[in-house]
Amino acid sequence: MRKRSLIPILYIAFLMLPIYWLVAMSFKTTNEILSGFSLFPQTFTLDNYITIFTDPTWYWGYINSIIYVTINTVLSVCVALPAAYAFSRYRFLGDKQLFFWLLTNRMAPAAVFALPFFQLYSSIHLFDTYLAVALAHTLFNVPLAVWILEGFMRGIPKELDETAYVDGYSFPRFFVKIFLPNIKAGVGVAAFFCFMFSWVEMLLAKTLTAVEAKPIAAVMTRTASSAGYELGLLAAAGTLTIIPGAIVIWFVRNYIARGFAMGRV
């Protein structure tokens, strides 16, 4: 048993090393970073974080990212719920083809869509808005949400629906009052995944924004290129991007394994 637990410990240590290094860097001064190697920060400083929290271009990057991620998550889950219900409960003309077509959008390389998306959203005057990024990210988040929710809904016996109709529930009332509470976990997991993929995606988010809705990633790349190479500042900005993910993951920790299996276990 002791020997067996060595593997997860080693694996987690491997995962934590680069993260530790990023965090350690963020507390170092630029001088210390450039002067040579040190395992722990010698002159512990919070300057990098102070810069980020006092400069509007920096902290607006985070706020912008969080706004479009939230819009995207709400939108994706709301449209995916009825569709997933249809796929899990009914057979209809072209259902299998439609399901696969939805999934193909999850497979499309973002690089393929970067330029056409730029032109599409420019032409409808949505370029550089939160809505543009949120809508663009539904391309891969909606199929994923449908897939996850469908997996969870399939686990709910059909008798539940039938009993509710016998009891005189109308469909909308049944869906909200009875069905939704039963797939709470699924909705949470789907929302988590939408949040996750919208938060980490950068190519489309950067392509579709210029000033107003600029995500944190774009702010970071600009810093890396223009203001010399301020590694400490870059590390602090990177460290801060880990925090929202760590918070949301804590909420779904009990369902995360099942969620990654798309409810298909």
Next chain:
Amino acid sequence: MRTENQRAWFFVLPVLALVAFNALVPMMTVVNYSVQETFGNNQFFWEGLGWFEQILRSDRFQAALGRQFLFTALILMIEVPLGIIVALSMPRKGIWVPVCLVLMALPMLIPWNVVGSMWNIFTLPKIGLLGYFLNDVLGINYDMTQQPISAWITVIVMDVWHWTSLVVLLCYAGLVSIPDAYYQAAKIDGASNWSVFRYIQLPKMKTVLTIAILLRFMDSFNIYTEPFVLTGGGPGNSTTLLSIDLVKIALGQFDLGPAAAMSLIYFAITLLVSWVFYTLMTKDDAE
């Protein structure tokens, strides 16, 4: 059993409208560009299938495609077995389970450009932890910006770091769904560890493993941000994977025709391989 009901289409309509807007319009734009030549000023000339022929024959595309397949094959060969091993040795119950799960999932929640920056900082010679350790402690000559081999190893290790947990979590989900009675029966029969794995654990993991391989294939085949931030495709073109090359042509050189043709070929390959995995997976679902 699901009942036949054509009105179910109404439930699917919102999704359909949204995804169609996002997928069909850009896709048609790409198809349009792929058969035309432009000299700017919004003037377009019919080009037919010329771009497709040119791309398929070009050494540059073939080299990028080769690198892409090599990359995807390598990361699948490392991540899948490693993921299974870690999942098998994880605790099934107790307070350590959520801790393990959260820590393991953490790399997947870091924005992709930050992953690239993080590994860049981690591997810098003299400054980075790994770069310092390899160069100054072990005495290995390691510099990602100069040596193609070092760059490749770094990109692979970065992806293993980033995504192995996906395989772990999926396999783990399959493993915890096995009832204790199976293990007890195996114990009574005196089954070896290997036969427990082969006849109890592996069959239970089959569906989730297919999902894992499908997701890992799609995402590794489409990978862009992490290697771009880490190596920028270099040194030379050694780590220029398909997406990096495509963005170079489309947004860097603004060669719309070839870029569009390349996009379609690229998408078709992803689609074809994913479809094979998907049919395998849904066949399991039906059983």
